[in-house]
Amino acid sequence: MQRRTFFTGAAAMVAAPVFAADAIPVIDTHVHLFDPRRPQGVPYAGPRGQPPQIALPEAYRQQISGTGIVGAVVVEASPWIEDNLWILERANSDAIFVGVVGSLDPSRPELGEYLNRFSKDPLWRGIRYARVWQMENGKQVLKPGMAEGLRLLAQAGQTLDMANPSFDLLRGALLAMDAAPDLTVVMDHMPSLDPKPETQGLYDFLIRELAQRPNFAIKLSQVMHKDDNNVTVTAPRARLDQLMDAFGENRVMFGGDWPNSVGTATIPEALLLMRDYFAGRPKVQAEKYFWRNSQRIYKWKKRAASQP
Numbered sequence: 001m002q003r004r005t006f007f008t009g010a011a012a013m014v015a016a017p018v019f020a021a022d023a024i025p026v027i028d029t030h031v032h033l034f035d036p037r038r039p040q041g042v043p044y045a046g047p048r049g050q051p052p053q054i055a056l057p058e059a060y061r062q063q064i065s066g067t068g069i070v071g072a073v074v075v076e077a078s079p080w081i082e083d084n085l086w087i088l089e090r091a092n093s094d095a096i097f098v099g100v101v102g103s104l105d106p107s108r109p110e111l112g113e114y115l116n117r118f119s120k121d122p123l124w125r126g127i128r129y130a131r132v133w134q135m136e137n138g139k140q141v142l143k144p145g146m147a148e149g150l151r152l153l154a155q156a157g158q159t160l161d162m163a164n165p166s167f168d169l170l171r172g173a174l175l176a177m178d179a180a181p182d183l184t185v186v187m188d189h190m191p192s193l194d195p196k197p198e199t200q201g202l203y204d205f206l207i208r209e210l211a212q213r214p215n216f217a218i219k220l221s222q223v224m225h226k227d228d229n230n231v232t233v234t235a236p237r238a239r240l241d242q243l244m245d246a247f248g249e250n251r252v253m254f255g256g257d258w259p260n261s262v263g264t265a266t267i268p269e270a271l272l273l274m275r276d277y278f279a280g281r282p283k284v285q286a287e288k289y290f291w292r293n294s295q296r297i298y299k300w301k302k303r304a305a306s307q308p
Contacts, residue, residue, distance in 0.1 A: 030255025057094035076103035098300035106149030126159030147179035154183035163188035189222035191235035211246040221255030224265035
């Protein structure tokens with residue numbers, strides 16, 4: 001399915017959603033901040049094939065003008081420890097940002113020290129880390145020290161974001177939750193995993209397994225994404241329906257993925273797509289998807305009068 005397939009009626013005629021005064025407010029749970037002009041550079045500066053992006057609060061403000069986005073969660077795009085402080089400083093500079101998901105390795109013995117340090121900032125909500133496993137005799141197992149770190153994260157009431165979805169990553173999420181049942185795990189960009197006919201059965205099995213874990217949530221983000229041939233495609237509505245049916249209205253969130261989405265979908269396009277999708281569902285589901293679930297999962301506090 002190619003991009004904008006969901007757009008119907010008058011919505012298909014406009015390039016960006018018009019935010020009405022009585023529309024549902026939006027918390028964007030997936031924004032990256034970085035600046036490649038820094039003397040030391042950055043390990044990531046935006047999507048491949050695009051010019052380096054300058055992803056700062058003022059640039060994000062320009063992207064969301066008129067969209068109805070009233071708050072955002074920053075997700076770290078750098079593995080450098082010191083950059084956790086850098087994004088906290090940038091997020092604190094603008095009340096549009098209600099939370100920060102940093103980047104730490106849960107298997108490292110100094111995890112507790114870093115969690116204690118960064119958690120002093122009320123914007124700190126958790127960490128993003130993907131490869132929690134290693135291979136032993138052809139089998140996925142948690143890395144040494146990982147179980148202890150994940151349990152420490154859970155005890156701190158913080159989330160573990162994981163991306164980008166793959167079959168190994170979904171199995172890794174199951175391992176993480178087996179080791180730390182109280183840990184809240186958020187799978188970013190879940191619709192971007194495109195199963196092939198020969199892997200559809202495995203996909204369905206893993207979705208069913210993950211759905212049985214009440215602390216597992218997903219971002220219905222990157223609905224428009226690049227496929228293996230670098231062509232922009234849109235996840236079929238049937239896949240979104242499957243994910244909604246499996247995880248329910250309480251475990252899904254919106255994410256714009258700026259500026260990783262540059263060259264694929266603008267924030268207004270992503271919003272229009274998902275507003276069109278939820279237009280056929282009860283309003284309470286849309287409210288949960290666009291903001292309520294993010295508050296419950298990330299436990300963010302409002303910083304501006306416009307935030308719900």
